[in-house]
Amino acid sequence: MARILILYSTTDGHTLAICQRLRQVIEQQNHQVTLVSVNDAAQADLTLFDKIVVGASIRYGKHRPQLYDFIKKNAHLLDSKPNAFFTVNVVARKPDKNQPETNPYLKKFLQQIPWRPRQLAVFAGKIDYPKYSFWDRQVIRLIMWMTKGPTNPETVVEFTNWKQVEAFAQLVCEM
Numbered sequence: 001m002a003r004i005l006i007l008y009s010t011t012d013g014h015t016l017a018i019c020q021r022l023r024q025v026i027e028q029q030n031h032q033v034t035l036v037s038v039n040d041a042a043q044a045d046l047t048l049f050d051k052i053v054v055g056a057s058i059r060y061g062k063h064r065p066q067l068y069d070f071i072k073k074n075a076h077l078l079d080s081k082p083n084a085f086f087t088v089n090v091v092a093r094k095p096d097k098n099q100p101e102t103n104p105y106l107k108k109f110l111q112q113i114p115w116r117p118r119q120l121a122v123f124a125g126k127i128d129y130p131k132y133s134f135w136d137r138q139v140i141r142l143i144m145w146m147t148k149g150p151t152n153p154e155t156v157v158e159f160t161n162w163k164q165v166e167a168f169a170q171l172v173c174e175m
């Protein structure tokens, strides 16, 4: 049985939902999973875990500053254990942008951080227009219009491929 820490960085909760699915699948394999927000990572003793997974969503082209701070402070520790990183964004709904080698945010992110995650994944996120503030909704609708996605302001759509999430959970068990 491995003790696995999953750290997440989310704004609207979808990355957390992905982490909860990961936890469910990993726990079915009799491993122990702890979920912690990157914002609370300073309070967690990372040395207690056998493996660490970090997941984070994109907002306006970037991952959050807290994620960069966490990685900068803990790059050595992360490198010292089996580890993985995944990003969540809606550009990844496009088949030509849904792999670690083809997702523009992940490629850029890896150039900016001192950590080399051993396993990588890209998951397509969720659009939830009714939940967004007025301006966020208008901006995302404009981006969706430009990239041929849904623009109806009542749209709630999950682009996430849950089978891919489950396969990643399996990979985490085996890494």
Ligand SMILES: Cc1cc2nc3c(=O)[nH]c(=O)nc-3n(C[C@H](O)[C@H](O)[C@H](O)COP(=O)(O)O)c2cc1C
Pocket (backbone or CB within 6 Å): 009, 010, 011, 012, 013, 014, 015, 016, 057, 058, 059, 060, 061, 062, 088, 089, 090, 091, 092, 124, 125, 126, 127, 128, 132, 136, 140
């Ligand atoms: C205000 C806002 C900005 C976003 N910016 C981007 C973006 O620049 N590129 C992208 O691919 N997805 C973008 N997204 C989509 C999010 O990455 C997607 O909704 C994801 O599921 C959010 O995950 P979270 O709920 O864990 O924060 C944006 C979403 C919102 C609400």
